[in-house]
Amino acid sequence: MKAESWIFAICTVFFVLVTPAYWLITSAGATGGDWTGTVALLMTALLTALITLYLGVIAKRGHERPEDRQDGEIADGAGEYGFFAPFSWWPLWCALALGVICYSVALQAWWLAIIGAVPGIIAVCGLVFEYYRGEFAH
Incomplete structure (x- = not known):
């Protein structure tokens, strides 16, 4: 999970850098700025930071998925996914x-x-x- 946490960390840094730049570019216009886009970018940065934190904590605890191990088999990831109705209207x-x-x-x-x-x-x-x-x- 370290690879995933690094990917989301890079995305977090990107959105943290892009959000103020977007706000500055849109506030230069006559309308006074696009608050909707700025807030959406800010929330995206916070969401990616949350996912980065979660994946980083899980990786530090030593929990690894079967697909992350070199000796992992396909059958190691098998398990109960739940019950789904086969023919429901x-x-x-x-x-x-x-x-x-x-x-x-x-x-x-x-x-x-x-x-x-x-x-x-x-x-x-x-x-x-x-x-x-x-x-x-x-």
């Missing part, structure tokens, strides 16, 4: 409801958000409780 309905809600926000039609939220709540409940009823109940 609920994610489709969740996505459609979310699409309606996002479309309503873009149009600023808040009544449409309510129309999308009602089936969205039903779809999320169906997705969460899919394996608690019917043929697949535990």
